[in-house]
Amino acid sequence: MxxxxxxxxxxxxxxxxxxxxxxxxxxxxxxxxxxxxxxxSGWLAFGGWMLALVGVFNVIAGLTALLQPGYYVAANGELLVFGFGAWGWIWLAFGVLQVAAGAGCLAGQMWARMTGIALAGLAAIAHLAFLAAFPFWELVSIGLCVLVIYSLVVPPRNAVG
Known part of the structure; x- marks a missing residue:
């Protein structure tokens, strides 16, 4: 035995x-x-999914700004910095990059975390410029960007990535 x-x-x-x-x-x-x-870590997975989700939202916002600029309402027809066509391309590029970085975060890649943090920070600042066109949604988007930054910056000690 x-x-x-x-x-x-x-x-x-x-x-x-x-x-x-x-x-x-x-x-x-x-x-x-x-x-x-x-x-x-749970936070890293959450951050990756949220980054990809925010990226999809930005792709949709970019396509909307390009294909239906009358959808957004601005006081005098212009935004803080650029017109709707330029913002459409900016949001489209941000969205595609954010979806790619979100997939990289889900794969546990450090470069994707750093890229996701930078893209979420830049997107939050850019949403301020788009605030006059769609205020409620832009505030929600800024909040989501801050949540993405937090979740990618503060994973537990034993997390991979």
């Missing part, structure tokens, strides 16, 4: 030639410590 201290072999004299046997046969199988596994 085997015990956790002796392993599967329990016959006397079985110590001969133990160097050539598998660890289970040497009796050390129950004494080895399990290797700690580190998985993706």
């Amino acid at each position: 085997s015990t956790p201290q002796t392993g599967p072999q329990s016959t006397p004299g079985a110590g001969e030639g133990t160097e050539r046997r598998a660890p289970e046969e040497r009796g050390s199988w129950a004494m080895t410590a399990a290797q700690p596994t580190s998985g993706m």
Whole structure:
């Protein structure tokens, strides 16, 4: 009969030639410590998904600004810095990059985290410039960008990425 201290072999004299046997046969199988596994943190996964979601929202906003500029309402027809066509291309580019960085974050890539933080920060600032066109949605988008930044900056110590 085997015990956790002796392993599967329990016959006397079985110590001969133990160097050539598998660890289970040497009796050390129950004494080895399990290797700690580190998985993706919940915050990092949340940040990756939220970054991709914000990217999809920005792609939709970009396509809307390009294809239906009358959808957004601005006081005097212009935005703080650029017109609707320029903002459409800006949001489209931001959105595609954010979706790619979100996928990289879900894969645990450090470059994607850093890129996601930078893109979310720039998008939050750019949403301020677009604020006159669609105030409620832009404030929600800024809040989502801040949430993405937080989730990508503060993962637990044992997180991969």
